[in-house]
Amino acid sequence: MDGSLEIGRVFGIPVRLHFTFLLVIPLFAWIIGSQIGLTVDLIEGIFDIPIDRTIITQQYIPYLLGALVALSLFFCVFVHELAHSLIARAKGIKINSITLIIFGGVASMEETLPDPKVELPMALAGPLTSLGLGILSFILVYVVDAFVTSAPIAGVLVYGFGYLALLNVLLFGFNLLPAFPMDGGRVLRAWLAKRMPLHQATRIASDIGRGFAILFGIVGLLSFNFLLIIIAFFIYVGAGQESSMVTTNFLLQDVSVGEIMSTDLRVVEPTMPLHEVIRLMYSTKHLGFPVVDRGELIGIIALADIHRTGEIDREAMQVRDVMSRQPVTTLPPTASVTEALKMMTMQNIGRIPVVEDGQLVGIVTRTDILTVLELKEMN
Ligand SMILES: [Zn+2]
Structure with missing residues (x-):
């Protein structure tokens, strides 16, 4: 992918940072920071833990916290992609790189025709990892509440882990929507591919994916949710591209x-x-x-x-x-x-x-x- 920079290797897999990622961190920091009053109330309600606001509400602290939450979120997204990649590699697929871009991560794999038996565990690995990270953050909220004695510091930590818990559970749910080529759509394709030829399964999954993309696009426009509009665009284009790629490779696989x-x-x-x-x-x-x-x-x-x-x-x-x-x-x-x-x-x-x-x-x-x-x- 163009416009990205290699920042290191994890388990031998090159990790790349796309330039859009550098734009989204300040944006997220600002969004999270400016809505801090709202989210503190929300997290307080969900976890039923009173949050001390002494540090949280000081001048620039909300934006600093916003930046930290945003960076942690993208680290969680990276772990999610890594889970996909490691399962894929264990099944013999070569992983070229993982790139972090504006709306999350993309793992680039070398594979012409997906095998449903491999794709199912591979697609599920990401969302399940997000769920795991969400549960871990949940537990940390209560650990902080029980063991951190300084109320202002506990307030900051409960807020941070609480936010991450919610975001990871949201990632888990959102990724499992059957909107091909998102993870849930891949699960759907793998399920369909056990019942029909791969290119037909892909076409159905990609049509459903494009339906979701249109829905996301409309919701995004009506609610001025810019991120959702970008996601909708990527799903729509990605579904079409992958469907025609699979159809071509499937139909031509035995032709010399x-x-x-x-x-x-x-x-x-x-x-x-x-x-x-x-x-x-x-x-x-x-x-x-x-x-x-x-x-x-x-x-x-x-x-x-x-x-x-x-x-x-x-x-x-x-x-x-x-x-x-x-x-x-x-x-x-x-x-x-x-x-x-x-x-x-x-x-x-x-x-x-x-x-x-x-x-x-x-x-x-x-x-x-x-x-x-x-x-x-x-x-
Ligand atoms: Zn995923």
């Missing part, structure tokens, strides 16, 4: 590049003038060709490469002046189509030459893959 590549190869020579290449594109309807010099693949030329030249310069130019050169990304015919699609997305290219024993045997394009996907989606 060799099965779908075009073998009626049109190649061009490095000395071919550009206007001839354009003519060839018109007549073949292909928007890119491998460039072959004396039987050897030396590059690839696509419409985008030609577009980068000025119209006047183009007249005098040849293929070798604009083509993408070595190392040309190639794949063997045995490679999976999902691998090809991943490479195309990462390198922003539309076609990959297929090479076997140093010999160019075909080409696979993004359009080929999308056509296969469309055919597979029908049944």
Whole structure:
């Protein structure tokens, strides 16, 4: 994720801090600090413990306490993410990093298709950890009340732990809402995936997730709750992205590049003038060709490469002046189509030459893959 900084490693997992996180801490500190009268009353009522306000209500103390509560909350969020990650790693999934961003944490995992048997415990681990932290904070409130003798100090500690107890229980409940890709939505998907193909389970879970996102968005707008609006946005986008990713990977998992590549190869020579290449594109309807010099693949030329030249310069130019050169990304015919699609997305290219024993045997394009996907989606 861009805009984030690595701050350390825990259990060998890189922990990153997103810049939005630095904005949210002062915001939270201010929100918590300015509502302190309200929350002290609330916590006093819930725990049935009188809170001494001597220190709490002094000039800047509410905001300082707000900052401490906010930082502790994000530490709890981090422990929640860590729980997901450690369970995932125990089940053999590689964890790239944990990033703390504006509304919480995101663990980045290397996994193309989730296994419901792994996903269920993995998704539950986070909320259960939050519940555990909530219970721990609850207990600490009563420990402080019983053993701290100074009333003003006890007041501060009861307030802090009480607040954390409530927030962690809230995190537990909120994360368990079946709003995919939130934890509860993942639990739902894992449950559905035991009863139907994975991509269908994902689609249903993601539709429900988007329904929740719209609901959160409306509630957020009506109550001017900015955080809820941001969460709604991330859920909506995330649900759609993950659903299409899973569908693609699921439907294409057994398809190899060799099965779908075009073998009626049109190649061009490095000395071919550009206007001839354009003519060839018109007549073949292909928007890119491998460039072959004396039987050897030396590059690839696509419409985008030609577009980068000025119209006047183009007249005098040849293929070798604009083509993408070595190392040309190639794949063997045995490679999976999902691998090809991943490479195309990462390198922003539309076609990959297929090479076997140093010999160019075909080409696979993004359009080929999308056509296969469309055919597979029908049944
Ligand atoms: Zn979680």
